[in-house]
Amino acid sequence: MSVLSTLEPRGLWSWFDTICAIPHPSKHEIALRDHIQQWAEQRGIPTRVDTVGNLILTKPATPGMEGRKGVILQAHLDMVPQKNSDTGHDFTRDPILPRLVEEDQWVAATGTTLGADNGIGMASALAVLAADDIEHGPLEVLLTIDEEAGMTGAFGLEAGLLNGEVLINTDSEEEGEVYMGCAGGVDVALTLPVVREPLPAQHQVVELALTGLKGGHSGCDVHTGRGNANKLLARFLFGHADELGLRLLELKGGSLRNAIPREAWAKVAVPADKADTLASLVEQYQGLLNDELCGVENPIKFALRPTEGTQVIDRDAQGRLLAMLHSGPNGVIRMSDAFPGVVETSLNTGVITTEEDKILTQYLIRSTTDSGRSMVENMLKALAQLGGAQCELSGAYPGWNPDPSSPIMKVVRETYQSLFGTLPNIQVIHAGLECGLFKEPYPHLDMVSIGPTIRFPHSPDEKVHIESVGKYWQLLLAVLKAIPAK
Incomplete structure (x- = not known):
C-alpha cells in the first residue's frame, strides 16, 4: 500500500497517489494527461485538449448553485525533475510513487523531487470533479502543460475556450497565505x-x-x-x-x-x-x-x-x-x-x-x-x-499585477477567517505563476492563488505538510460554496 492510502482528505491524496504513479516531468506530461482524460470521459465529464496541449474539463453546477459565477480551478500537469547525483531515477520512465515516504507530518520522495508542486493542486481539482457531495457553481478545470520549463501551455491558451469568471490557481506553496500577484521573468x-x-x-x-x-x-x-x-x-x-x-x-x-x-x-x-x-x-x-x-x-x-x-x-x-x-x-x-x-x-x-x-x-x-x-x-x-x-x-x-479590489480575494479572506479564526496573509509571490499570462486572452478573470505548505520545491528535499493539505482542502471547498451569484 502507498504511504498516502490512509491520509485525509482521502479523495485528494488518492489522486496524488495516481499522479505519482505516472511519470510527468516537463515536456513529458502526455501520459498523465491522457489518463486523466480517459478517467473523465468514463465518468461522463466533458473534456477538451486545446491546440497547445492543455486539458480542459467541465462539470455543471450542483443543484441550486446554477446562478453562481463560474469558477476555473487551475493547475499545471508537469513537475520539476531534480535528483541527487547518486540516485538512479529516470523521470521520463520511473514513477515517483515507490519513493514516497511519510515522516513527522510531511510527505517527501527519497532522492528526487516529489511533484507536490503542482501535483497537490492538480489532485485537489480532480478530487472536486470526482466528488458527488461538494457544492459548487459551474466548474471548469484547466490543466496546463510545461509550466516549469517555459509556460508553454499558458502562453498558448486561446481566448474563447473558458467560460468562468473566477480563476483559482492552486500553485501556491504556503498555507495561510493568499496570493494576489506574482513576479514576471x-x-x-x-x-x-x-x-x-x-x-x-x-x-x-x-x-x-x-x-x-x-x-x-x-x-x-x-x-x-x-x-x-x-x-x-x-x-x-x-x-x-x-x-x-x-x-x-x-x-x-x-x-x-x-x-x-x-x-x-x-x-x-x-x-x-x-x-x-x-x-x-x-x-x-x-x-x-x-x-x-x-x-x-x-x-x-x-x-x-x-x-x-x-x-x-x-x-x-x-x-x-x-x-x-x-x-x-x-x-x-x-x-x-x-x-x-x-x-x-x-x-x-x-x-x-x-x-x-x-x-x-x-x-x-x-x-x-x-x-x-x-x-x-x-x-x-x-x-x-x-x-x-x-x-x-x-x-x-509578465507578472501578475495585484488587484486590491478583487472580489474573489475578499471571498477567500473572509472564508479563511470564518474557518480558522484568523486572517490570512495577503501576499505577492516571487515565483512565476501562470496568472499573468491568462490575463491576455481573458482580461475579465478575477484571480487568486492558494495552496498547502510545500518546502524546498525544485529540489530533492521537496516535501508537503500533511496538515496544511487538509486546511487547504477545507478552504477550497468553502470558497467554492461561497462564490457569489453572477
Missing part, C-alpha cells in the same frame, strides 16, 4: 566562444566536484542564502587558476534555470608540481564553505579525482569566462518596498554547459517590476559585453 543565455589547444606537457587532468548543496526553487528559496554551486565553483577557480596555472577543459553545473544549482563540476589540467597544492586548497575550500554556510546548508563536499582529457580552453577565453562567472550578479537583487519581506528582483545563475567551441550560461531573472527586470537584463548585457560573450533573451513572461 525572462531567460537569459550568455554564450562565450572558445578555442581549444593541446593539453600542456607535464599536466595532470583532474575533476573538481562541488556537491551536497540543498538547491531549491530559484524564486521561493532565493532569499534563504543557500549556496549556488555554479557561483561557488567559479569563486574557487577564479581565485586559484592563475596561482596554480590551471587550464580549464570543461565546466558544468545545474540542470534547470529555475532551480538553484546543487552540484557543479570542473575538469582542469594542473601542472604536476602543483597537484598537491591544488588538493590542499580543495580541502581548505570545503572547510571554508561549510563554515560560511553552516546555518543554511547541508554539509558541502568539494572533492578532487583523477580523470582524462586532451584539449584545454585557450587562456584568454578561460580568463574572461571565470571573471564573468565570479563577478556576475546572483540571488536577491532588491527587496520589495510595497510588500515587506518579499523579494522584488532576483537572478539565478542556473545552468552552465560546455561544448567543443563554446560555453553557455543560462540565467533566470525574476521581478515584480518591469524596471527591475530591465535593470538586471542590462547587467547581464554589460557583463557579456565586457567578457566578449553573446547575450540572448527569451521566454519573457
Whole structure:
C-alpha cells in the first residue's frame, strides 16, 4: 500500500497517489494527461485538449448553485525533475510513487523531487470533479502543460475556450497565505566562444566536484542564502587558476534555470608540481564553505579525482569566462518596498554547459517590476559585453499585477477567517505563476492563488505538510460554496 492510502482528505491524496504513479516531468506530461482524460470521459465529464496541449474539463453546477459565477480551478500537469547525483531515477520512465515516504507530518520522495508542486493542486481539482457531495457553481478545470520549463501551455491558451469568471490557481506553496500577484521573468543565455589547444606537457587532468548543496526553487528559496554551486565553483577557480596555472577543459553545473544549482563540476589540467597544492586548497575550500554556510546548508563536499582529457580552453577565453562567472550578479537583487519581506528582483545563475567551441550560461531573472527586470537584463548585457560573450533573451513572461479590489480575494479572506479564526496573509509571490499570462486572452478573470505548505520545491528535499493539505482542502471547498451569484 502507498504511504498516502490512509491520509485525509482521502479523495485528494488518492489522486496524488495516481499522479505519482505516472511519470510527468516537463515536456513529458502526455501520459498523465491522457489518463486523466480517459478517467473523465468514463465518468461522463466533458473534456477538451486545446491546440497547445492543455486539458480542459467541465462539470455543471450542483443543484441550486446554477446562478453562481463560474469558477476555473487551475493547475499545471508537469513537475520539476531534480535528483541527487547518486540516485538512479529516470523521470521520463520511473514513477515517483515507490519513493514516497511519510515522516513527522510531511510527505517527501527519497532522492528526487516529489511533484507536490503542482501535483497537490492538480489532485485537489480532480478530487472536486470526482466528488458527488461538494457544492459548487459551474466548474471548469484547466490543466496546463510545461509550466516549469517555459509556460508553454499558458502562453498558448486561446481566448474563447473558458467560460468562468473566477480563476483559482492552486500553485501556491504556503498555507495561510493568499496570493494576489506574482513576479514576471525572462531567460537569459550568455554564450562565450572558445578555442581549444593541446593539453600542456607535464599536466595532470583532474575533476573538481562541488556537491551536497540543498538547491531549491530559484524564486521561493532565493532569499534563504543557500549556496549556488555554479557561483561557488567559479569563486574557487577564479581565485586559484592563475596561482596554480590551471587550464580549464570543461565546466558544468545545474540542470534547470529555475532551480538553484546543487552540484557543479570542473575538469582542469594542473601542472604536476602543483597537484598537491591544488588538493590542499580543495580541502581548505570545503572547510571554508561549510563554515560560511553552516546555518543554511547541508554539509558541502568539494572533492578532487583523477580523470582524462586532451584539449584545454585557450587562456584568454578561460580568463574572461571565470571573471564573468565570479563577478556576475546572483540571488536577491532588491527587496520589495510595497510588500515587506518579499523579494522584488532576483537572478539565478542556473545552468552552465560546455561544448567543443563554446560555453553557455543560462540565467533566470525574476521581478515584480518591469524596471527591475530591465535593470538586471542590462547587467547581464554589460557583463557579456565586457567578457566578449553573446547575450540572448527569451521566454519573457509578465507578472501578475495585484488587484486590491478583487472580489474573489475578499471571498477567500473572509472564508479563511470564518474557518480558522484568523486572517490570512495577503501576499505577492516571487515565483512565476501562470496568472499573468491568462490575463491576455481573458482580461475579465478575477484571480487568486492558494495552496498547502510545500518546502524546498525544485529540489530533492521537496516535501508537503500533511496538515496544511487538509486546511487547504477545507478552504477550497468553502470558497467554492461561497462564490457569489453572477
